[in-house]
Every structure is written in C-alpha cells, then in structure tokens.
Amino acid sequence: MKSSFTSMMLSHPIFYFFFMLFGIILLYIKILKPNDSTKKQEKHRFPPGPKPWPIVGNIPEMLANKPTFRWIQNIMNDLNTEIACIRLGNIHVIPVTSPSIAREILMKQDAIFASRPLNWSSEHVSLGYLTIGPSPFGQQWKKMKRVITNELASPLRLQWLHDKRAEEADNLVQYMYNQCNNGGALVDIRLAGKHYGGNLIRRLLFNKRYFGNGREDGGPGAEEVEHVEALLSVLNYLFAFSISDYVPLMREFDLDGQKEAMKKAINTLRKYHDPIIEERIRQWKNGIRTHQEDWLDVLISLKDANNNPFLTLDEIKAQIMEIMMATIDNPYNNIEWVLAEMLNQPKLLQKATEELDDVVGKERLVQESNIPKLNYIKACIREGFRLHPIVDFNIPHVSMEDTILSNYFIPKGSHILIRRQGIGQNPKVWKDPLKFKPERHLKNDGSNLTLIDPNLETFTFGTGKRSCPGITIGSTMTIMLFARLVHGFTWTTPPNEHIIDLCECVGDTSKAKPLVALGKPRLAAEVYHKLDQKKNI
Numbered sequence: 001m002k003s004s005f006t007s008m009m010l011s012h013p014i015f016y017f018f019f020m021l022f023g024i025i026l027l028y029i030k031i032l033k034p035n036d037s038t039k040k041q042e043k044h045r046f047p048p049g050p051k052p053w054p055i056v057g058n059i060p061e062m063l064a065n066k067p068t069f070r071w072i073q074n075i076m077n078d079l080n081t082e083i084a085c086i087r088l089g090n091i092h093v094i095p096v097t098s099p100s101i102a103r104e105i106l107m108k109q110d111a112i113f114a115s116r117p118l119n120w121s122s123e124h125v126s127l128g129y130l131t132i133g134p135s136p137f138g139q140q141w142k143k144m145k146r147v148i149t150n151e152l153a154s155p156l157r158l159q160w161l162h163d164k165r166a167e168e169a170d171n172l173v174q175y176m177y178n179q180c181n182n183g184g185a186l187v188d189i190r191l192a193g194k195h196y197g198g199n200l201i202r203r204l205l206f207n208k209r210y211f212g213n214g215r216e217d218g219g220p221g222a223e224e225v226e227h228v229e230a231l232l233s234v235l236n237y238l239f240a241f242s243i244s245d246y247v248p249l250m251r252e253f254d255l256d257g258q259k260e261a262m263k264k265a266i267n268t269l270r271k272y273h274d275p276i277i278e279e280r281i282r283q284w285k286n287g288i289r290t291h292q293e294d295w296l297d298v299l300i301s302l303k304d305a306n307n308n309p310f311l312t313l314d315e316i317k318a319q320i321m322e323i324m325m326a327t328i329d330n331p332y333n334n335i336e337w338v339l340a341e342m343l344n345q346p347k348l349l350q351k352a353t354e355e356l357d358d359v360v361g362k363e364r365l366v367q368e369s370n371i372p373k374l375n376y377i378k379a380c381i382r383e384g385f386r387l388h389p390i391v392d393f394n395i396p397h398v399s400m401e402d403t404i405l406s407n408y409f410i411p412k413g414s415h416i417l418i419r420r421q422g423i424g425q426n427p428k429v430w431k432d433p434l435k436f437k438p439e440r441h442l443k444n445d446g447s448n449l450t451l452i453d454p455n456l457e458t459f460t461f462g463t464g465k466r467s468c469p470g471i472t473i474g475s476t477m478t479i480m481l482f483a484r485l486v487h488g489f490t491w492t493t494p495p496n497e498h499i500i501d502l503c504e505c506v507g508d509t510s511k512a513k514p515l516v517a518l519g520k521p522r523l524a525a526e527v528y529h530k531l532d533q534k535k536n537i
C-alpha cells in the first residue's frame with residue numbers, strides 16, 4: 001500500500017514541480033542569493049581610489065611611482081579623501097588620515113582589525129611569527145604580548161631598571177660634553193640620539209653598552225654603529241611594499257632585492273645578539289648565574305606551570321631583536337626634528353630651557369623624577385610626533401572579517417594603513433597644521449601632560465589590542481634625551497647656516513640632512529665633572 005502511494009506520487013507531475021522548485025530555492029540560497037558580504041558590498045562602495053587592472057590591481061602604478069608612500073599620499077590628496085582603497089594584487093590596501101576613522105578602527109572595531117599581514121619580511125624577522133609586532137592575532141601573539149606587558153614593561157620592572165637608564169642618560173651628557181667643552185663644537189645630533197637609544201636598549205637587554213672595546217669618550221664604537229644601522233635597515237624593509245607580498249606567485253623571487261638586503265642586516269644583528277643569548281642560557285643552566293640583572297635574564301628565567309622554560313631559544317632571540325628595533329627609531333628621529341624646528345624659532349628653545357632651569361636648577365642634571373613637571377618639554381616632543389613621525393604608515397592592521405568603515409565596504413583581509421603623518425597634519429583637525437607650535441598641546445589647568453593622545457589626533461603609540469606596549473619606556477627615553485640635551489647645552493645653528501633646512505627625505509619622513517648644531521655646555525663645570533667621578537667609581 002505504502003509503495004503504491006510512493007510510486008503514484010513519483011509519477012505525478014506535481015512532484016516534479018515541487019522537486020524543481022526545491023532545487024531552485026537551494027540554488028538561490030547557495031549561489032544566487034547574495035550572502036551577507038555581497039549585501040554589505042551592494043549597499044556600500046569601496047573607498048575611493050584608482051581603478052585597478054585585472055589580477056595585478058594597481059601594482060603597475062605602484063612600481064612606476066616610487067616611493068610608494070608618497071604615491072599613496074598623492075592619490076589621497078588628489079581625491080581629497082581621508083580614506084582610500086588601492087588594490088595591490090588581490091589585496092585591498094586602505095590608507096586612512098582621519099582620527100575619527102582611526103578611532104573606529106582601533107576602538108569600536110578593534111576586535112575586527114587586530115591582525116597583521118602575513119609576508120616574507122615579517123615572517124623572516126620574527127623567525128616564523130614568534131614575536132608580537134608582526135604576528136597575526138592569535139595565541140602566539142597573546143603569549144608574547146603578556147610577556148612584554150607583565151614581565152618586561154610593568155611599572156615595577158621599569159623601576160628596577162631605573163639605574164641603567166640613568167647611567168645611559170649620564171653617558172649621553174658626558175659624550176656631548178667631551179665633544180664641545182672647549183668653547184663649543186659642531187655636534188651631530190642624529191648620531192648622538194641614535195646611539196643614546198642603542199646604548200640604552202643594549203643596557204636594558206644585555207646589561208652592556210659596547211659589543212667591542214667601546215670608546216673612552218662614551219661615543220659608539222664601530223660595532224655599535226654597525227648594530228644600530230642594521231636595526232634601522234631591517235625596519236626599513238619591513239612592510240616595504242614588496243611585490244611578492246601582494247602576488248603570491250612571486251613569493252619565491254626577490255625582484256626588488258629587498259630580501260637579500262634584509263637577510264644581510266638580520267645576519268649582522270644575529271652576529272651580535274646570538275652569542276650573548278646562548279652564553280647566558282648556558283650560565284643559567286650551569287648555575288653560574290643565579291641573579292637577574294637585565295631583561296635577558298628575565299626572559300630566560302620565565303617558567304611554565306611545570307617549571308620548564310616558558311620561552312624557547314628562538315622566541316627569546318626573535319623577541320630580543322624586535323625589542324631592539326621597536327626602541328631605536330622613534331626617539332632619535334623625534335628629538336632631531338624637534339631641535340631642528342626650535343633652532344629656527346629660538347624663542348621656543350629659550351622657553352624650554354627656562355622650564356628646565358625652573359624645575360631642575362643649574363646645579364644638577366635633569367632626572368626622570370622631574371618629568372611630571374616638564375610640560376613644555378613634553379609639549380615640544382608631542383608636536384614633533386605630530387608633525388614628523390618616523391614613518392607615515394603605522395604597522396598595517398588586517399581586517400579579520402568583512403565590515404563597514406566610515407560607510408565604506410572593507411572586505412576581510414584588507415590591509416589598513418593608518419597614516420601617522422596624515423593624521424598629524426590633517427587640516428580638518430589642526431589649525432596651521434604645518435607650523436611647529438608646542439603650545440597647542442598645553443592644557444589650561446597645567447595638569448601633567450603625557451605623550452599619549454587618546455583621541456588619536458596625534459598618532460604616536462596607537463590604542464587598543466595592538467597598541468604599543470612600550471609607551472612608558474619609549475616616552476621616558478625620548479623625554480630624557482631631549483631634556484638632557486636642552487638643559488645641559490646651548491644650541492645654535494652652525495656659523496654658516498642661519499636657518500636649519502627642514503626638508504624631508506624623498507624616501508621617508510626623516511630629515512633629509514642630519515642635524516648638526518653648535519653646542520656649548522651651559523651648566524657649571526662641576527656638574528659634568530661629577531659624571532667623570534661616577535664613572536671612575
């Protein structure tokens with residue numbers, strides 16, 4: 001009875017009608033019916049940008065218009081837009097110059113935009129995404145972020161490292177004094193700033209300033225010059241718009257020569273770092289070392305729940321290289337620009353000096369404990385970060401799902417490039433955006449100023465999940481570097497230069513010519529001589 005009913009139904013035309021209808025519905029749901037992403041895309045357009053070619057997108061224009069960051073700046077200026085879309089291969093690259101869109105990315109939609117792009121250079125430098133900066137959002141990033149935030153850069157740990165920082169701030173003054181104590185001399189400020197940063201970070205990580213024999217006058221030896229240049233060179237090649245990052249078929253090739261140059265710089269760094277790290281691990285294993293003295297000791301001593309080392313050798317090596325790189329570039333670039341701008345407006349320099357004399361006096365050197373009272377000094381540094389960040393593009397963020405940003409469709413996998421300089425010089429946000437005016441950062445109530453800008457109108461450290469974990473140490477270093485230079489010495493333009501040339505490099509946002517200024521000691525001679533005595537203790 002049952003089977004005759006089934007066969008009757010199967011032979012009935014209505015069955016075929018419903019069968020076809022069901023098939024069509026399925027087809028519609030699976031293929032034809034727009035999914036969420038297509039719906040979003042239909043309602044919202046991509047941000048404005050140049051029309052892409054099939055497959056390669058805008059790569060041909062990118063290759064014809066080096067440096068890429070200036071090409072992107074020009075596209076945004078021509079389109080008069082604060083958000084754009086440039087297709088490189090099949091990747092949507094989204095540059096942004098508006099603080100409100102940056103807040104949407106890093107605050108409102110932080111969970112969506114908290115990843116990083118996968119590419120050859122970051123994979124290579126992080127030994128396969130073992131470190132924080134270039135790692136995509138995930139367990140490894142969380143593990144290493146906790147290590148830096150809780151173990152290395154916590155307030156207690158930074159307090160523990162105070163004397164090492166003080167020692168390098170003293171060394172800076174002594175090195176400058178040695179150069180100009182005979183009635184004044186021309187001093188290379190960029191060199192001094194770079195090596196203060198290099199000395200400081202080597203001191204914090206390895207408890208040493210010099211890899212080699214060093215120099216009596218406190219300046220960098222050949223090894224330290226090579227070390228700092230290699231750090232800067234690796235930074236230069238990270239996220240440097242290599243074609244192979246956008247066209248997967250090209251991954252194995254080195255068309256722009258970037259891979260070779262980066263490998264060379266990484267090998268230089270490993271030549272200096274690895275023997276120290278390996279020897280130190282041996283010392284801890286053999287019980288020769290039992291007392292923590294620096295960040296390397298802290299990293300080696302971390303233990304998991306079973307009392308095994310928490311970090312592998314590769315994790316320690318890669319993370320140390322990343323910390324070195326993260327520390328080196330921002331402080332020296334900032335103070336070089338700030339001093340250059342202020343040499344062209346000597347009244348500002350005078351105001352900064354007066355603040356230091358009021359707060360510190362002239363009988364001793366400025367110390368970290370003075371920082372809360374140095375609001376004008378901090379305003380100058382903030383103004384430097386606004387106008388002259390070391391690179392225009394922040395480290396790229398990657399969208400982990402399709403989303404809408406400022407009413408535009410942003411597909412999953414897009415690379416978001418928040419333009420630090422674009423934000424800092426945005427005329428909708430800042431009056432006279434190209435003028436160096438520290439006063440704009442001062443608060444009327446005179447309360448303690450910091451270098452952080454929670455509104456992201458100056459994009460210095462970012463915010464949200466991928467924000468900088470080195471804010472305190474980075475701020476302290478930059479402030480101390482600038483304050484020691486201004487408090488300890490008078491600075492004027494070189495005799496044959498009435499005005500400092502403020503042109504930027506074509507290839508990046510650094511000052512085209514290194515700043516050289518005429519320096520003279522301005523404190524009592526005993527203040528500098530005391531440093532000599534300390535050294536001899």
Ligand code: HEM
Pocket residue numbers: 132133134145148153322323326327330331394395396459460461462463465466467468469470471473474475478
């Ligand atoms: C004045 C000095 C510094 C400035 C201006 C600065 C700025 C920044 C910025 C803008 C970012 C990217 C934020 C984002 O992607 O949205 C960043 C990330 C980072 N910074 Fe700094 N930084 C400084 C010093 C340091 C120092 C001293 C350290 C290490 C102790 C450090 C470690 C890092 C790390 C590990 C990241 C990656 C964070 C992540 O991807 O989760 N930075 N920094």
